[in-house]
Amino acid sequence: MGRPTMHDVARVAGVSQKTVSNVLNGYRYVREETRERVVAAMRELGYQVNASARNLRVGRTGMIGLAVPDLQLAYFGELAGAVIAAAAERGWRVVIEQTNGDRARELDVLAGSTQQLVDGLVMVPITIGPDDLPVLTEHHPVVLLNEPIFGRAAGHVTMQHYAGARAATEHLVAQGRRRVAAIGVHPDEPTGTAADRLRGYRDALEAAGVPLDPRLELPAAVWHRQEGAAAAAALLASGLEFDAIFCFNDALALGALRVLLRSGRAVPDDVALVGFDDVEDAAYSIPSLSTVSPHRDEMARLAVAMLEARIDGEDSPEVQAAGFHLVVRESTVGVADEAPAPLPRSTRTMAPRPS
Numbered sequence: 217m218g219r220p221t222m223h224d225v226a227r228v229a230g231v232s233q234k235t236v237s238n239v240l241n242g243y244r245y246v247r248e249e250t251r252e253r254v255v256a257a258m259r260e261l262g263y264q265v266n267a268s269a270r271n272l273r274v275g276r277t278g279m280i281g282l283a284v285p286d287l288q289l290a291y292f293g294e295l296a297g298a299v300i301a302a303a304a305e306r307g308w309r310v311v312i313e314q315t316n317g318d319r320a321r322e323l324d325v326l327a328g329s330t331q332q333l334v335d336g337l338v339m340v341p342i343t344i345g346p347d348d349l350p351v352l353t354e355h356h357p358v359v360l361l362n363e364p365i366f367g368r369a370a371g372h373v374t375m376q377h378y379a380g381a382r383a384a385t386e387h388l389v390a391q392g393r394r395r396v397a398a399i400g401v402h403p404d405e406p407t408g409t410a411a412d413r414l415r416g417y418r419d420a421l422e423a424a425g426v427p428l429d430p431r432l433e434l435p436a437a438v439w440h441r442q443e444g445a446a447a448a449a450a451l452l453a454s455g456l457e458f459d460a461i462f463c464f465n466d467a468l469a470l471g472a473l474r475v476l477l478r479s480g481r482a483v484p485d486d487v488a489l490v491g492f493d494d495v496e497d498a499a500y501s502i503p504s505l506s507t508v509s510p511h512r513d514e515m516a517r518l519a520v521a522m523l524e525a526r527i528d529g530e531d532s533p534e535v536q537a538a539g540f541h542l543v544v545r546e547s548t549v550g551v552a553d554e555a556p557a558p559l560p561r562s563t564r565t566m567a568p569r570p571s
Contacts, residue, residue: 220261220262220263221263222236222237222263224261224263225254225257225258225261225263226257228257228260228261229250229253229254229256229257230253231250231253231254235250235254236254239251239254239255240305240306240307255305258305264307277333277334277335278307278308278309278335279308279309279310279311279333279334279335280303280308280309280310280311280334280335280336280337280338280520280523280527281310281311281312281313281325281333281334281336281337281338281339282296282299282300282310282311282312282313282337282338282339283312283313283314283315283322283325283326283337283338283339283340284296284312284313284314284315284339284340285314285315285316285317285340285342286314286316286317287312287314288440289439289440289465289467290466290467290493290495290496290497291465291466291467291493291495291512292340294495294496294512295340295361295512295515295516296310296312298512298513298515298516299338299516299519299520301513301516302513302516302517302519302520302521303520306520306521306524308520308524311333311334313325315342317342317343317438318343319343319344322339322341322342322343322344323344323348323351325337325339326339326341326344326348326351326352326358327351327352328356334356335357335527336356336357336358336359336523336524336526336527337356337357337358337359337523338358338359338360338361338519338520338523339358339359339360339361340360340361340362341360341362341365344365345365346365346366349366349367349369352366352369352370357370357371357523357526357527358370358371358523358526359371359372359373359519359522359523359526360372360373361373361374361375361515361519362374362409363408363412364534364535367534368534371519371522371523371526371532371533371534371535371536372534372535372536373515373518373519373522373535373536373537373538374535374536374537374538375409375510375515375537375538375540376510376537376538376539376540377409377412377413377416378412378413378415378416378419379416379540380413380416380492380508380510380540380542381412381413381414381415381416381417381420381462381464381492381508382416382417382419382420383416383420383508383540383542384416384417384462384490384492384506384507384508384542385416385417385420385421385462385490386420386423386424387490387506387542387544387548388460388462388488388490388548389420389421389424389426391460391484391488391548391549393459393460393488394426394459395429395432395456395457395458395459395460396417396421396426396432396458396459396460396461396462397432397433397434397451397456397458397460397461397462398414398417398432398433398434398461398462398463398464399434399436399444399447399448399451399461399462399463399464399468399469399472400413400434400435400436400439400444400447400463400464400465400468401414401433401434401435401436401464402435402437403435409464410464413464413492414433414464417462429456431454431456432451432456432458434447434450434451435447436464436468439464439465439467439468440467440468440471441467441468441470441471441474442471443468443471444463444467444468444469444470444471444472444475445471445472445474445475446471447468447471447472448461448471448472448475448476449475452475452476452479452481458487459486459487459488460487460488460489460490461487461488461489461490462490463489463490463491463492464492465491465492465493466491466492466493466494466495466497466498466505466507467493467495468491469489469490469491469492469498469505469507469547470491470497470498470501470505472489473489473501473503473505473547476489483503483547484503484546484547484548484549484550485550488506488547488548489505489506489547489548490505490506490507490508490547490548491505491506491507491508492507492508492510493507493508493509493510493512494507494508494509494510494512494543495507498543498545499545501547503545503546503547503550503551504545504546504547505545505546505547506542506543506544506545506546506547506548506549507542507543507545508540508541508542508543509540509541509542509543510538510540511538511539511540511541512538514538514539515538518536518538522536
């Protein structure tokens with residue numbers, strides 16, 4: 217058998233060659249169901265975009281960059297995998313940079329230090345802001361996985377930090393919890409991810425008539441397991457009453473979970489616990505962790521499609537938002553009388569995806 221062609225993909229997927237071309241080129245009006253059929257057919261046949269020929273024709277490297285703060289955090293490792301998969305579907309390869317959330321490093325990457333290696337950049341920024349707009353280079357298209365900070369000069373794919381945090385806190389309140397702590401606060405940052413998640417937490421409590429207690433809002437400079445453990449230990453040592461914790465990411469929650477269990481607190485009977493990010497470890501902790509899924513794969517697909525459009529000089533949205541949903545597990549509702557068999561990751565939820 218020869219190398220599979222676009223015609224072969226169209227035949228297996230039951231669509232036209234034009235539809236296959238639209239999927240490969242990121243045409244945004246292709247239905248998700250159709251896109252998934254085409255991608256499945258490509259995988260079944262082993263079809264690969266002839267990226268080398270395409271790149272020679274247009275004078276490109278065929279590579280895009282991905283800059284993330286910390287690959288030791290499971291979320292960013294899984295995000296990198298999602299971006300690599302989304303890029304591969306379109307015939308791109310990915311060069312990964314780790315910025316460590318360092319401002320000088322972020323500015324260096326943003327300014328195009330890898331410009332000779334890649335045709336564009338997907339970046340998760342931590343320290344840069346609107347004042348850094350002059351650093352952007354017009355020869356290096358950029359898509360940021362963050363709130364809009366550069367207007368049309370860059371593309372932006374946003375995560376629903378506020379709405380996700382509010383949904384997580386509302387879930388805790390719905391379980392009858394009234395002393396809900398928060399771990400991950402950045403007191404000196406009035407804007408950004410931590411501020412948005414704190415606002416969602418506070419608004420959920422206020423809407424439910426639950427009084428806010430600033431003593432239950434615990435800072436964590438970085439969102440690693442050890443900071444979650446330290447914050448939970450400080451909360452226990454404070455003597456404050458609490459019956460639930462919303463952690464601003466899953467790493468913090470997993471650290472807090474260990475400290476709670478070692479202290480003799482039962483989860484969720486004594487303390488209900490929710491994280492944010494839905495990393496793979498969340499499904500395998502004991503108890504398994506309720507968390508907010510920010511639709512990581514969708515974010516990756518949107519970002520790569522937006523970046524490719526910008527590389528091609530096509531019109532693309534300035535901002536697109538990925539969806540989210542709450543994944544309810546044992547850390548808030550306990551163990552079912554008869555646990556179901558493990559589900560594939562794509563269907564491992566108890567809450568439906570919003571339309």
